Amino acid sequence: MLDMKRALDLKALAATCPVAPGDYQTARYALPVADGAVGLELVAPQGSGHVDATDEDVFVFVLDGQFSINAHSMVVGQGSKVTAGTAFDWSATPGTRVFAMRVREPHMSEPGVVRIDPTAAMSPSSPPPVEYLTGPTPACQSAPAWRSCDGQFYGGIWSATPYYRKKVPYVHDEFMYLLEGSVSFVNEAGEEQTFKAGDAFLICRGASCSWESRDVVKKVYVIFRPTAS
Template sequence: MQDLRKMLDMQRALDLKALAATCPLTAGDYKTARYALPVADGAVSLELVAPQGTGHVDAGNEDVFLFVLDGQFSINGTGMTEGQGSKVSAGTAFDWSATPGTRLFAMEVTEAEKGEPGVVVIDPAAVMSPSNPPPAEYLTGPKPECQSAPAWRSCKGQFYGGTWSATPYYRKKVPYVHDEFMYLLEGCVSFVNEEGEKQTFKAGDAFLICRGASCSWESLEMVKKVYVIFRPTEP
């Protein structure tokens, strides 16, 4: 088993399923059965959650993205299974239930301008439209053709998610100015960080790249992913 300290290094991609299987995380109540992941500051909360049983959560002031890494998790009677994710909007109270062995990834951002409460599901089959490719100065080789289907944008535009796809491309090492969760629906992608470490992820993998990490991107085939991003606005 990999060393947990290395797995939590913010300069590399954090393999969320591997972390959920390795970190000291005891199943229990949704609000307390948690393991905090490293963050650049207090503007976002990134946690692994091991809910089991049933419970209730009062309405809060945060937008929370929940993704099922393993097991089954239900919000107000609507179930999510492995590979599914939803955003619970600020102001939403909910009842929950979880089967034994359920593991979630949770990404939480305070919402100062509350909208309508409710749950926004990221649909992997949503119809996508053309979107901008990475900046030309970051690319080595042909410009990819990209498509996306945004699901939401909240917290003054800082917190957003949806689905995205791209034809093969290579992007130079660039520093991430955002925290990004990714779940690969199709394809395979490799990252190389400043230390020269190469990490490769394939369809079915869920991982996180934190603000401040610098890495390249290489995909040799069409890639499609679920993404959720927290990009803080500059003061």
């Protein structure tokens, strides 16, 4: 049973994922979620196939191998959002493992595939709330790639100078892939986890952890933050 109160190392999970390679739509291992508002899955696609349009925005990130959507090919460390209403052909090389994050989109937008570009130009963005910090406030930059019509599902690139943040509860599900630097987390159980450039991990709603980065960090982020009902 996965401990969803800790950061999940997605590459390590994919290496032991109990699902046989096969069709992109069925060769899946679902991670436990707080509710049905988001789907979090490890996928072992192999071969090729077709996916009809659905009412879900889906972020896909390549952990191993190579995965293609139409003419858009992604290798390890690359991810894209398939917008709701987009039908596509897919192909995957043997040994491919993909992380998928699915969110229903009630307001349909223009179909297509939105790539997160790690080299996108960034602009200054808001730092963490000062009441969460111990020490200097970091200088942060970001380059948003998309934001859903209802504002709950969004992704892009973010960077920050070194800082320490106290333990805070996560009110969102967040995928992260470190492009530069390293980050250490300490969860409610006192367990410390450290991730470095090239690592992909997931922190889910309900987890509570600190953040410590001793050098500049740059990451890909994808967040589902449900609005209050």
